[in-house]
Amino acid sequence: MGASKDIFVLLLFLCSVQGDILDNYVRTDGAWILGQKPQFYRTLSRQECAEKCEAETKFICRSFLFATKEQQCVTLADNSKTTVMFRKSDVALFEKRIYLLECRTGNGEDYRGTESKTQNNIPCQKWAERSPHIPNYSPDTHPNAGLEENYCRNPDNDEKGPWCYTTDRGTRFDYCNIPECEETCMHCSGENYQGKISETESGIECQAWASQEPHSHGYDPLKFPEKNLKKNYCRNPDGEPRPWCFTTSVIKRWEYCNIPRCSTPPPTAGPGRQCLVDNGEDYRGTVAVTVSGAVCQSWSAQEPHKHSRTPENYPCKGLDENYCRNPDGETSPWCYTTSPNKRWEYCNIPKCLDSAVTTEIVPVVFPEQAATVEDCYQGTGVNYRGTMSSTITGKKCQAWRSMSPQRHNKTPSTFPQADLRSNYCRNPDGDKAPWCYTTDPSTRWEFCNLHKCTDQEQQQPQTTMTPNLGMTSLPNADCKTGNGKDYRGKIAQTASGKTCQEWSSQSLHIFTPRTHPNSGLERNYCRNPDGDINGPWCYTTDPLKTWEYCDIPNCPSPEYECGKAKFDPHRCFGRIVGGCVSKPHSWPWQISLRTRFNLHFCGGTLISPQWVLTATHCLERSRNPAAYKVVLGLHKERATEVSVQNRNVEKMFKEPSGADMALLKLDSPVEITNQVIPACLPLVNTMVADRAECYVTGWGETKGTGGDGVLKETGFPVIENKVCNRPEFLNGRVRTTELCAGNIDGGTDSCQGDSGGPLVCEEQGKYILQGVTSWGLGCAQPMKPGVYVRVSRYIPWIERIMSENP
Missing domain, CATH: 3.50.4.10 (Hepatocyte Growth Factor)
Structure with missing residues (x-):
């Protein structure tokens, strides 16, 4: 025992030397x-x-x-x-x-999972017991083999893998069906492959996922933490038949990797549902007809449509016969059709009726019905009903109905009065402020990017305001900005009324003026030396309470911030064409580009008090700036509101490389009001993540869906160019300087009259202008998403034109 203990200590020492x-x-x-x-x-x-x-x-x-x-x-x-x-x-x-692993590497000698049945489904005998079989291997004889409970193990290094003694007297032992860890091989389509192969099947080195060179893309590892996009390893984040990567070759954007299949069978899937839940990836029913009545083509057939969604390429997706399935994460089950004129179509699968699993349907609320929704909360925010869906550190909130990546019990059915809709910030359990579970697997939850309402915010907003971009809190003010890391006020009491202990009075604390000299640890004032997301705190003088947060109010925010509307939008995501009527002035950067005779024909985006961004093709009517005018602060296309501002166009600048983007300089700066606020510009060359939720607004063609004459909005996901350029979508037409967005099944889109308008995406509580509405194949057609000029690629040009023309 002493020798083995010394070996363990040596191993521990080596571990600390060789790695963290x-x-x-x-x-x-x-x-x-x-x-x-x-x-x-x-x-x-x-x-x-x-x-x-x-x-x-x-x-x-x-x-x-x-x-x-x-x-x-x-x-x-x-x-x-x-x-x-x-x-x-x-x-x-x-x-x-x-x-945590329920898979094995090699022969599974180090497997420590919790499988406790044999491959023939016989329960295992506990290793410490002697009935019905007297074991040769037990916790006493092999203390380092992990022989706990009745879990499958491999104490004798058996080449066939983990096994156990069985509870069947007629069978002394049997092997367990432990799948291989997907590190050297892949199951199914390699969605869970975690290995380190970083070369494509033709031998090209993979581009790092965090890099945008030589190929810019929308698979940012920080925005897809669950996909494990490490270094330049081959992965399958988008439902391809097998892992792939972007390549380091400038002439080949991406290619598949050669990952061998695992020798063990894939993990056993559940029986599947006979009705629709969420996007129906687990649907295993027998519906084989599309929404239009077309008969489905067999998945194993290549006539009349050739395709790669075969049972061989997608072995774990239940591609039996010609039944409707969802093998690649689409919005609902679909199939290729037997009609030569219709490649594929969604199926009409009945929804499951169990209230605990049905998908949420949120009714559209029109402006005249809408209750006041604030971007701040009162008290502890138990009654907050806004639509903020990001945390104080910018992480995206997980939908309350979802159990991935965070499993929890805060669901709409268990907290029916808490309004746990979508992924909006809420406070169902009476915490100190609204919060949410996050989509980052490493961070279970965080408080949301919200502040307490001030007395002024609880009143109706004023009609106009003075822009003030530089307004910040005074260094010693008793209020905080953000998480209060730079708070230097003199509050010295915790939220529950306990007196703070002096930072220098206890040498055992790791936060002292000596260890953190730049954190302002003076006397016993509340501070945030560790950047706690929840704000300033202090050690207390109460022996029973080591530390506690302080109740430091938020400093008033600047009255004018780009991308922050004074009226919270509906954020109608799904069903512009088929969109929702916007809440008046909730998209205050939207402008109407008109002829001098006041006829609206295109949209645009206010990006600073004297500059508007629109599409070049909107300026084909005339080369003379005097032929155009810009109208701001309107909700109704007739522009009859008192908040309306009119400006003439002084200069026009078309993007010189031919991109469908143009800058308009107004003849005078607009007045920043609650109805007129610029959108934010993105950082140069930033890429919008695949399936990020973004919004388009406009007064364009509505195709009989209602809302004519008033601003409409619709939300839909960005589609990575790699996917959008597939043959069934836009077939390689989309350039790297453009982006796609839309619902693959159609129904919502930008259309005539929306051209030049904004595609905005929310980041940390602000709307960023990521796209300029450019072109599409029809309006709201299935498999034909809209195409937008990628604004981030042209930031240097925008900044140069604006600086040269003050």
């Missing part, structure tokens, strides 16, 4: 779990806590909790697979990767 011990753990911020017989330690760092877990002797340590401010370490025998997970501030859960 935390590499063996999965971290989740804001998560807390309850475990049996937890052990508590006082440590100064996460690494020290990990060492405590590795050296734990009272049980097999599967995870630990670390609270920074309390410097408390809790080692646990449980992890998120064996016990319930809760929300908790200022704590991080670290789980050993090996105990």
Whole structure:
């Protein structure tokens, strides 16, 4: 025992020398779990806590909790697979990767999952028991083999993989069906491949996912954390038949990788549903007719339509016969049709009636029916009903109905009065402010990017306001901006009324004036030396409460910020053509481009008080700027509101390389009001993520869908150019300087009269102008999304023209 213990200590030392011990753990911020017989330690760092877990002797340590401010370490025998997970501030859960994996590498000698049945579905006997079979391998004889409970293991290094003694007297032992980890091979279509192959099938080196050179793209690793887009490894983030990558060759944008298939069968899928839930990826019914009545083509056939969605390419997607399926993450099940004139079409699958799983249908609320929706909250925000859906650090909120990536019990059915619609920020459990679960697997939840309503904000907004771009809080003001890391006020009391302890009075605390000299740790004032997302805090003088947050109000925000409307939009996402009537003045950067005779014919976007961005093809009527005028601050196309401002066009500048984009300089700056506010411009060359939610507005053709004469809006996802250029969509017509957006099944789109108008996408509470409405094949046609000029590619030109023409 002494020798083995010395070996363990040596291994621990080597681990600390050769690499970060935390590499063996999965971290989740804001998560807390309850475990049996937890052990508590006082440590100064996460690494020290990990060492405590590795050296734990009272049980097999599967995870630990670390609270920074309390410097408390809790080692646990449980992890998120064996016990319930809760929300908790200022704590991080670290789980050993090996105990989270339900797959094996090689022969599975180090498999530590929880499978406890044989390949013939016979329950395993516990390794510590002697009935019905007396074991040769037990926890006593092989203490390092992980022989816990009745889990499948491989203590004898059997080449066939993990096994167990069975509970059947007639069968002493049997092997378990543990799938291979997708590191050296792939199951299904390689959606879960996590290996390190970084070369395409023709031998070209892969481009790093975080890079935009030589090929710009919409698969930003930060926006797709669940896809594990690491380095330049081959991955399958978009439902292709197998993993692929962008290449480092300038003449080949992307290519498949040669990943071998795993020798073990893929993970067993559930029986599937006979009705529609969400996008129907698990639908396994027998409907084989499309919405228009066309009969489906068999998935294994190549007539009348050749395709790659075959049972061989998508082995785990239930592509049986000619039944409607969703093998590639579309909006609903579909199929290729037997009609030569219609390549594919969606199917009409009945929705499941169980209220716990049906998809949410949010009725369209028109302006005259809409209740006041504020972009701030009162009290603790329990009654907040706005549409903010990003956190204080800019992470996207997870839909309340969704269980991915965060599993939870805060659902619309369990909290029916909390209005848990879509992924909007809410406060169902009476926390200090609205919050949401995040789509980042490493961050379970965060408070939202909202501030408390001031007395002035709770009143009706004023009609006009004075622009003030430079307004900030005074250095010593008793209010905070953002998370208050730069707060230097003199509040010295916590939110519950406890007196703060002086920062220099306790040497055991890791936050002191000496350790953090630039954090303003004076006396006992509330501060935020660790950048806590929830704001300033302090150690308390209460022996029972180590620390607590302070209630520091937010500083008033500048009255004029680009991309922030004073009237919160409906954000009608889905069903412009088929869109929703906008709330008046909720898109205050939208302008109407008109003839001198006041006839609206195109849209545009206000990007500064004297500049408008529109499409070049909108200026084909005349080369003379005097032929055009710009109308702002309107909701009705007739422009009869008192908020309307009219400006003549002084100069026109068409993008010189031929892009469908033009700048208009107005004859005088507009007055910034609640109805007239510029949109924000993106950073140069930034790419919008695939399936990001964006919005288009305009007074264009409505095709009989209603709302004529008033501004309409519609939201739909961006479609990565790689997907949009597939033969069934726009067949290679979309250039890298353009982007696609729309619903593949049609129904919503920009149309005639919307040209030149904005495509805006929300980022951290502001709307960013990512596209200028340019062209499309018809209006709202299936498989023909709209095409927009990619604004980020032309930021240098925009800035140069504006600076040269002050």
